[in-house]
Structures are given as C-alpha cells and as structure tokens.
Amino acid sequence: MKIPGFACKSLPLAVALVLANSAAAQFEPDPLGLTRELPAVYPQSWIIAQDASFFHPNDGKFIVLDAADDSQHGRYKGMFNGSFVAQLAIAESRPEMYVVETFHSRGHRGERTDVLTFYDKRSLAPVGEVVLPPKRALTLPIKFSLQLVDEERLGLVFNLTPATSVSVVELERREFLGEVPIPGCAMIFPTGQRGFSSLCADGAMLTVHLDAQGAVLSTERSETFFDAQADAVFEKPAMHGRMAHFPTFLGNLISVDLSGDSPVIASPWALANGVEGGWRPGGVQPAEADSAGQVYMLMHPGGAEGTHKDPGSEVWVFDPEARQLSARIALRLPAISIELTRGESPLLVATNINLNLDVYDAGSGNHLRTLADFGQETPLVLHGAR
Amino acid sequence: MRGLPAAILLLCAGVSLHAGADEQRARVNYMLNCQGCHLPDGDGTADRIPRLKNFVGYFLHSEDGRAFLINVSGVASSPLPDSELAELVNWTLLNFSKPQLPVPFQPYTAEEVAELRKNPELDPESRRKRILAELQKTAPQLAIPPVAE
Amino acid sequence: MNWVDRLFEQGVRGVAKRTSRRGALEKIGMMLAGAAATFPLLPVARSEEQESDAAASNEGEESGLKETGDPLSCDYWRYCAIDGFLCGCCGGSHNACPPGSQMSRVTWIGTCENPADGKSYIISYNDCCGKSSCGNCLCQRNERDRPVYRTFSANDINWCLDTDSAIYHCTTARVIGIALDS
Known part of the structure; x- marks a missing residue:
C-alpha cells in the first residue's frame, strides 16, 4: 500500500533502519579476546589441587579452586599445567608460582628436558623458565622437592638419579646457579635464612647453608635421631614457619626447629598416647599445620608394617608445644591428603578416597561441602593459598 | 637370574672370604642394599652410578681410596651393622674386582668400618675423581681406565 | 576383615559393576591410598587359588x-x-x-x-x-x-x-x- 510521504522502495530500508537503531541501543557485540584474570593475592579460602594425572602424567594439572564456594562451577577459578609429575611452590612476596616439570622431545620419548617454569598468579600464564640439569626427582607429588629460601630469592629443586642433590635457581634473575650434592639424604626443608636440611638414610639430618650466589657456605650433619628401619620418619612434615613437625611410621612426632643455623631436634612423643586401636599416621600428604601452629594428622586404626600410606579415617589435631591431642575429626570418607587454609578460621580440605575434596571447618570438624567433578583425576596433594 | 631354578640362587660362587664371613649372607645383602643401583653384575650405569665390576678394587691402592669406599654414603649410611657391612664390602671387592685388588688383600674389619662410616663423604663425585686421578699418576702400572664423565 | 574391607564393601561391589570413568577413579583412589592389599582389581578374585x-x-x-x-x-x-x-x-x-x-x-x-x-x-x-x-x-x-x-x-x-x-x-x-x- 502506498504510504503518503514515503517511496515504496525505501519502506523496507526505512523499517530496517528504525529496527536497527532501536536494537543497537540494547546490544553490544562481545569483544574478541576477553580473558579473565585472578587477583594478585588469592583469598585465603582458595586452594590449588595438584593433579599429577597419574594415568597420563604428561598432562598434569594444577587446579585453582575456592574451597568456600558452594557453587559447583563458580568455585573453579582456573588451572595451569605441569608436565610429568611436576611439583609446585607458591611465592608469598610476589604474585608468582613455580612449577618444576619434565618434558621429552617426542612426548613419551626423545631427549629429556627439566625446567623450572615461572607462572603469574594473575594470568596463570607462564612468564619465564630456567632449564635445569635433567635429574629432578620423579616421585609422587610432594611439597618438599621444590622449596623457596632467602626471602624467596632462591628456588631449590630436589634431584634423584638415584644419587641425590639439590639444584639452586636464582628466582629474580631467573638463572640456574649450581648443584649441591646431598648423598644419602633427601628432600628440602628450609632452614635459617638461606639454607635447607634433608633427612638421611642413616637417621641423621644434613643441613646446608648457601651464600647469595647459591654456593655452599657450610654443611653439617646432626646426631642420628631416628632408625629408618624400625621407625622411619616421614619425609613430609607439617611446617609452621621454620618449625617442622615430622610424624613417624609408628606414630610418634618429632619436632625440629629449623629457624637457626643448626636444627634443634626435640624428643619424640606418641601421637596416640592413651588412645586404643593402634592408630598411626598415614597417607600421601598426612601432616599439615594451620596458621596458629596446630598440627593436623591423618590417622588410621590398626596400623602395621606397610600401612603408612593407608587412608586416614580421622584427622587428629595436636598442640605440638603442649604435646597434647586437642581434637579428633571424624571424616565423612577416608582421605589420603590434607591441607589447611590460612587465617583464623581455617578450612580443612581433604582428598578423599573417591579423589574428591571434602571441606571441613577445621575448628568444629563439621563437613561443609565436597568439591567434586571439577575435571580432576588424581589430586594427590593440596596447596592452600599463600 | 630369570629362569634359574631356585636352588641355583643358593649356590656360592666360591668367593673366598676371611674366616667367619658368610658368603650367602653377603650375597643377599648385596641384593638388598646395593644391587638396585649398582646392578647384579656390578656394572653401574656409565654416567650416574659408579661401576664396581673390574674397577672398585683399584681404590684399595691408596689410603684415601680405602677410606672412601666406606665413607661413601651408600656404604656409610647402610642399615647393616658394622660386621655385616665389612663382610659385604669385602665380598663385593672379591666377587666383582679381584684382579684389581692389591696383593695381599687386606679385608676390612668391623672396627675399621665402624670408624670410617662415622664420616660420610659429602661430595663423593669430586673425591672419587681426585682419588682416581691421583692413582693414575702414582700407580700408572695399574692402567686405570679413564673415569666416564 | 580389617576396617578397610568393612568400610568399603559397599563401594567395592558398586565399583566392580560400574564401568564409568567415575567408577574407575574410585578404584584408583582406593588403590593409591594403599587399600589395594584387600581388593584385587580384576573380577578374578582371591578365591581362585591356583x-x-x-x-x-x-x-x-x-x-x-x-x-x-x-x-x-x-x-x-x-x-x-x-x-x-x-x-x-x-x-x-x-x-x-x-x-x-x-x-x-x-x-x-x-x-x-x-x-x-x-x-x-x-x-x-x-x-x-x-x-x-x-x-x-x-x-x-x-x-x-x-x-x-x-x-x-x-x-x-x-x-x-x-x-x-x-x-x-x-x-x-x-x-x-x-x-x-x-
């Protein structure tokens, strides 16, 4: 029909223009290339699940989660990779994290290259790397094979060929400085300002102090204080600052003060003192501490030779100075690893035998939620935000 | 070892030890404490684990070398008591490296081992190289092959 | 039967039937956790001694x-x-x-x-x-x-x-x- 004042041909165009103009007021196309970023300082309720992807470990993952978030998908903040049983250390003084990992040039074969990869906490993107001697220890996830000392200026990597040593990396200049042999000893427990201690097969502790260039200043061996055959000390203590609380296979606790030049090794005491049932510590990461210095321990009953990696059905809470049991937390499912988030109201997060993460209020022991089905396979070790 | 009847595993290879030594016990202790790295024939691996076969006997040609064999952490930090450790080291020398030993061969005693193992070597690779370099100079008649890097 | 058997008997029966990835992961959890001594992974169970x-x-x-x-x-x-x-x-x-x-x-x-x-x-x-x-x-x-x-x-x-x-x-x-x- 003819509309006075309009040419028929231009009606559709006119209508289209009118429509377009009104739509444009409500719709802005999504820009290309939007990428989320995380805060430079992670909230205290965040944890990083170290997933070695045991069935295809070249594709290891570190998954960042908010353990306080009830939203199945909202709690998932991001992830970054770690190749072939990688280990993780998290800086506190800067928004950086370190992953030590192994690559083969043809995936499953070819030339081996070990690197320390630098990750930015905000972008979760790699921002640098240092190539290391290809001898880092290839083991199940364990925090003490990669540690930071000297106010986070030096990164220390535990090597095993099977001869053991420690590679030293300058983290600000991103430079490999050298290697320190630690024959017969293993793992890295930061000691003093710029040193580390290792546990030795003969039951002693070796302590090495470095100079600013990563060269050895001094090496000292302690008196033997345990028998690796009769009652081995776990090489995975609960750390609180420079206090290292080592559980033993038979269920004792040996606290070692690593704040000075030489370790101060306290006498052992029995964790299950007075409690019946043959309770012993066990798991992949069985011992952790909260910000207040309380020690949490995964415990299983009926302990015997060979049960030191069994899942724990309870977490026991200890005051290590008073040498007393403060609380027993019954777990809804047995767990193989625990972690405590920092701060005054810590969460106790436990990797359970279904390989999901149970979150408990550490004070009351109440189970709050389970973090499940977040793309994980074998989240064997957990790191609280720092 | 694969495929051998169990009985053969128990046979002695006729290695002569000093009085009181137990060949079978030494052999088992070698399996449990050394073989995992130094391998059943004492071959080691070229760049990582020192070779014992036709080699370890050279160390007894110097005092430092003799001490080194007990100072080295794999020996010093062994769970074995001193007497069994001495027996094991003596068996290892005779079983894997008899041609390289000095004559007469002076076996380690439990007392010697007890003393030496108190000082585990902190940098075994460097010391090993030093000892062998010294022996190559002072005892060229041994014709010690160059150490693999 | 130790406490692990008792606690997980239900789970194991379920796991043995399931073929899902989730089921496989539960098996993994128990195996990694050292409970494997009590659970053969295959249907060929302990009862078949040869x-x-x-x-x-x-x-x-x-x-x-x-x-x-x-x-x-x-x-x-x-x-x-x-x-x-x-x-x-x-x-x-x-x-x-x-x-x-x-x-x-x-x-x-x-x-x-x-x-x-x-x-x-x-x-x-x-x-x-x-x-x-x-x-x-x-x-x-x-x-x-x-x-x-x-x-x-x-x-x-x-x-x-x-x-x-x-x-x-x-x-x-x-x-x-x-x-x-x-």
Missing part, C-alpha cells in the same frame, strides 16, 4: 619356584610392595615387559613372603619405560617400603632412571633370591 610350578616363567622357561595365586591380582604374593600398574595386565608379565617398552635395570628391591612355601624372597620391582601409563591393574602395597631418603627401599620413586625415556609404563616383580630370615 598351584603353579610355572607361574614365574616366560617363554616356556620354568623357574622351579613354587607359587600360588593370581599374578594379575594386586594381592599376588610378589606384589607386597608394588606401586604401579601390573605389567601382566599390559601385555607383559610379572617378570617381562610389554612389547616395545624398556626394562629399567636400576630399581628398588623388596622382600615378600611366599605363601606357597612360607619363605621370604627378594623381589626386584623393575619398571618398564618409554610408553605412557598402561592404566590397567593399578596396585599399591607398602610392606617394608620406606621414605625417599632410603632410596633403595622406596616405591614412590619413578624408577625409569637408566632407560632411554623416563616415562613410566608398568612394573614387574622379579624374584631374584631368597632372604635370609626364611
């Missing part, structure tokens, strides 16, 4: 070692300290590597008691390397396992240390001698 003189053989060789039990089950006597995938479920056997994988000579050594004769045998847990994780028959038992500072008694270590590739595929359990306490 006397076998040739149990240790490969390619028709007879070792002469008397053995019972199922070499494809986590609770087979040789696996008292195994940590990994059974090579027998991966195209190899308890003493042979699967095709194309390379046996590590460097290894860790344990001792296990043989129920067929009551003696303790020395077991060499050589890994097979150069291929990615086999993924079948994951077992973890820890008798006389010790922490990493006792390197030659530690099963948490990837022992593919003298092979061309460090990538871990599966684990064997070779009987190499008799322990002295027998």
Whole structure:
C-alpha cells in the first residue's frame, strides 16, 4: 500500500533502519579476546589441587579452586599445567608460582628436558623458565622437592638419579646457579635464612647453608635421631614457619626447629598416647599445620608394617608445644591428603578416597561441602593459598 | 637370574672370604642394599652410578681410596651393622674386582668400618675423581681406565 | 576383615559393576591410598587359588619356584610392595615387559613372603619405560617400603632412571633370591 510521504522502495530500508537503531541501543557485540584474570593475592579460602594425572602424567594439572564456594562451577577459578609429575611452590612476596616439570622431545620419548617454569598468579600464564640439569626427582607429588629460601630469592629443586642433590635457581634473575650434592639424604626443608636440611638414610639430618650466589657456605650433619628401619620418619612434615613437625611410621612426632643455623631436634612423643586401636599416621600428604601452629594428622586404626600410606579415617589435631591431642575429626570418607587454609578460621580440605575434596571447618570438624567433578583425576596433594 | 631354578640362587660362587664371613649372607645383602643401583653384575650405569665390576678394587691402592669406599654414603649410611657391612664390602671387592685388588688383600674389619662410616663423604663425585686421578699418576702400572664423565 | 574391607564393601561391589570413568577413579583412589592389599582389581578374585610350578616363567622357561595365586591380582604374593600398574595386565608379565617398552635395570628391591612355601624372597620391582601409563591393574602395597631418603627401599620413586625415556609404563616383580630370615 502506498504510504503518503514515503517511496515504496525505501519502506523496507526505512523499517530496517528504525529496527536497527532501536536494537543497537540494547546490544553490544562481545569483544574478541576477553580473558579473565585472578587477583594478585588469592583469598585465603582458595586452594590449588595438584593433579599429577597419574594415568597420563604428561598432562598434569594444577587446579585453582575456592574451597568456600558452594557453587559447583563458580568455585573453579582456573588451572595451569605441569608436565610429568611436576611439583609446585607458591611465592608469598610476589604474585608468582613455580612449577618444576619434565618434558621429552617426542612426548613419551626423545631427549629429556627439566625446567623450572615461572607462572603469574594473575594470568596463570607462564612468564619465564630456567632449564635445569635433567635429574629432578620423579616421585609422587610432594611439597618438599621444590622449596623457596632467602626471602624467596632462591628456588631449590630436589634431584634423584638415584644419587641425590639439590639444584639452586636464582628466582629474580631467573638463572640456574649450581648443584649441591646431598648423598644419602633427601628432600628440602628450609632452614635459617638461606639454607635447607634433608633427612638421611642413616637417621641423621644434613643441613646446608648457601651464600647469595647459591654456593655452599657450610654443611653439617646432626646426631642420628631416628632408625629408618624400625621407625622411619616421614619425609613430609607439617611446617609452621621454620618449625617442622615430622610424624613417624609408628606414630610418634618429632619436632625440629629449623629457624637457626643448626636444627634443634626435640624428643619424640606418641601421637596416640592413651588412645586404643593402634592408630598411626598415614597417607600421601598426612601432616599439615594451620596458621596458629596446630598440627593436623591423618590417622588410621590398626596400623602395621606397610600401612603408612593407608587412608586416614580421622584427622587428629595436636598442640605440638603442649604435646597434647586437642581434637579428633571424624571424616565423612577416608582421605589420603590434607591441607589447611590460612587465617583464623581455617578450612580443612581433604582428598578423599573417591579423589574428591571434602571441606571441613577445621575448628568444629563439621563437613561443609565436597568439591567434586571439577575435571580432576588424581589430586594427590593440596596447596592452600599463600 | 630369570629362569634359574631356585636352588641355583643358593649356590656360592666360591668367593673366598676371611674366616667367619658368610658368603650367602653377603650375597643377599648385596641384593638388598646395593644391587638396585649398582646392578647384579656390578656394572653401574656409565654416567650416574659408579661401576664396581673390574674397577672398585683399584681404590684399595691408596689410603684415601680405602677410606672412601666406606665413607661413601651408600656404604656409610647402610642399615647393616658394622660386621655385616665389612663382610659385604669385602665380598663385593672379591666377587666383582679381584684382579684389581692389591696383593695381599687386606679385608676390612668391623672396627675399621665402624670408624670410617662415622664420616660420610659429602661430595663423593669430586673425591672419587681426585682419588682416581691421583692413582693414575702414582700407580700408572695399574692402567686405570679413564673415569666416564 | 580389617576396617578397610568393612568400610568399603559397599563401594567395592558398586565399583566392580560400574564401568564409568567415575567408577574407575574410585578404584584408583582406593588403590593409591594403599587399600589395594584387600581388593584385587580384576573380577578374578582371591578365591581362585591356583598351584603353579610355572607361574614365574616366560617363554616356556620354568623357574622351579613354587607359587600360588593370581599374578594379575594386586594381592599376588610378589606384589607386597608394588606401586604401579601390573605389567601382566599390559601385555607383559610379572617378570617381562610389554612389547616395545624398556626394562629399567636400576630399581628398588623388596622382600615378600611366599605363601606357597612360607619363605621370604627378594623381589626386584623393575619398571618398564618409554610408553605412557598402561592404566590397567593399578596396585599399591607398602610392606617394608620406606621414605625417599632410603632410596633403595622406596616405591614412590619413578624408577625409569637408566632407560632411554623416563616415562613410566608398568612394573614387574622379579624374584631374584631368597632372604635370609626364611
């Protein structure tokens, strides 16, 4: 029909223009290339699940989660990779994290290259790397094979060929400085300002102090204080600052003060003192501490030779100075690893035998939620935000 | 070892030890404490684990070398008591490296081992190289092959 | 029956039926956690005890070692300290590597008691390397396992240390001698 004042041909165009103009007021196309970023300082309720992807470990993952978030998908903040049983250390003084990992040039074969990869906490993107001697220890996830000392200026990597040593990396200049042999000893427990201690097969502790260039200043061996055959000390203590609380296979606790030049090794005491049932510590990461210095321990009953990696059905809470049991937390499912988030109201997060993460209020022991089905396979070790 | 009847595993290879030594016990202790790295024939691996076969006997040609064999952490930090450790080291020398030993061969005693193992070597690779370099100079008649890097 | 059996009986029955990835992961959780001593991973359960003189053989060789039990089950006597995938479920056997994988000579050594004769045998847990994780028959038992500072008694270590590739595929359990306490 003819509309006075309009040419028929231009009606559709006119209508289209009118429509377009009104739509444009409500719709802005999504820009290309939007990428989320995380805060430079992670909230205290965040944890990083170290997933070695045991069935295809070249594709290891570190998954960042908010353990306080009830939203199945909202709690998932991001992830970054770690190749072939990688280990993780998290800086506190800067928004950086370190992953030590192994690559083969043809995936499953070819030339081996070990690197320390630098990750930015905000972008979760790699921002640098240092190539290391290809001898880092290839083991199940364990925090003490990669540690930071000297106010986070030096990164220390535990090597095993099977001869053991420690590679030293300058983290600000991103430079490999050298290697320190630690024959017969293993793992890295930061000691003093710029040193580390290792546990030795003969039951002693070796302590090495470095100079600013990563060269050895001094090496000292302690008196033997345990028998690796009769009652081995776990090489995975609960750390609180420079206090290292080592559980033993038979269920004792040996606290070692690593704040000075030489370790101060306290006498052992029995964790299950007075409690019946043959309770012993066990798991992949069985011992952790909260910000207040309380020690949490995964415990299983009926302990015997060979049960030191069994899942724990309870977490026991200890005051290590008073040498007393403060609380027993019954777990809804047995767990193989625990972690405590920092701060005054810590969460106790436990990797359970279904390989999901149970979150408990550490004070009351109440189970709050389970973090499940977040793309994980074998989240064997957990790191609280720092 | 694969495929051998169990009985053969128990046979002695006729290695002569000093009085009181137990060949079978030494052999088992070698399996449990050394073989995992130094391998059943004492071959080691070229760049990582020192070779014992036709080699370890050279160390007894110097005092430092003799001490080194007990100072080295794999020996010093062994769970074995001193007497069994001495027996094991003596068996290892005779079983894997008899041609390289000095004559007469002076076996380690439990007392010697007890003393030496108190000082585990902190940098075994460097010391090993030093000892062998010294022996190559002072005892060229041994014709010690160059150490693999 | 220990507390692990009691607690997980339900779960295991469910797991055995399920073929889902979730079910497989629950098995993994229990295996990794060391409960494997009580749960064979395959439907061939403990009840099938077989006397076998040739149990240790490969390619028709007879070792002469008397053995019972199922070499494809986590609770087979040789696996008292195994940590990994059974090579027998991966195209190899308890003493042979699967095709194309390379046996590590460097290894860790344990001792296990043989129920067929009551003696303790020395077991060499050589890994097979150069291929990615086999993924079948994951077992973890820890008798006389010790922490990493006792390197030659530690099963948490990837022992593919003298092979061309460090990538871990599966684990064997070779009987190499008799322990002295027998």
